[in-house]
Amino acid sequence: MPNERSDEVLLKQSFDRLQSEFDRFSTDFYEALFRRAPELRHLFREDLAGQGMKFLTTLREIIMHAQDAAGQSERFRELGSYHARIGISAKDFAPMEEALIETLADILGEDFTPELEQAWRRAYADISAKMIGKGGMS
Numbered sequence: 001m002p003n004e005r006s007d008e009v010l011l012k013q014s015f016d017r018l019q020s021e022f023d024r025f026s027t028d029f030y031e032a033l034f035r036r037a038p039e040l041r042h043l044f045r046e047d048l049a050g051q052g053m054k055f056l057t058t059l060r061e062i063i064m065h066a067q068d069a070a071g072q073s074e075r076f077r078e079l080g081s082y083h084a085r086i087g088i089s090a091k092d093f094a095p096m097e098e099a100l101i102e103t104l105a106d107i108l109g110e111d112f113t114p115e116l117e118q119a120w121r122r123a124y125a126d127i128s129a130k131m132i133g134k135g136g137m138s
Contacts, residue, residue: 007119026052032099080135090137093128
């Protein structure tokens with residue numbers, strides 16, 4: 001059974017690698033998302049590279065400060081409320097997860113092991129549940 005500490009190490013190591021592919025990640029994620037959920041396209045700005053950078057920066061902040069539960073609580077409330085205001089609902093997190101996993105697999109290649117995939121899926125489930133709950137999404 002995985003533990004939070006091993007997931008944290010795996011996530012941070014893989015995230016370090018993602019940072020070297022920042023530009024690619026920035027656009028690939030949203031392209032993968034809109035293939036899965038084209039109805040979400042109108043909710044995001046035209047500049048997908050900029051939008052992706054914002055997403056990656058937020059993801060980095062959450063992953064790097066995962067142990068700061070008190071500080072993260074307010075951040076999840078802010079993120080959840082913002083996403084609810086722009087029209088994101090709880091059901092929209094599923095295609096986002098699949099787009100994230102696809103993008104990670106493409107960029108990390110053979111380094112994206114089943115263990116790493118599960119660590120990312122657990123982290124995403126935790127992050128999205130907190131955003132949905134604290135942001136009052138339905």
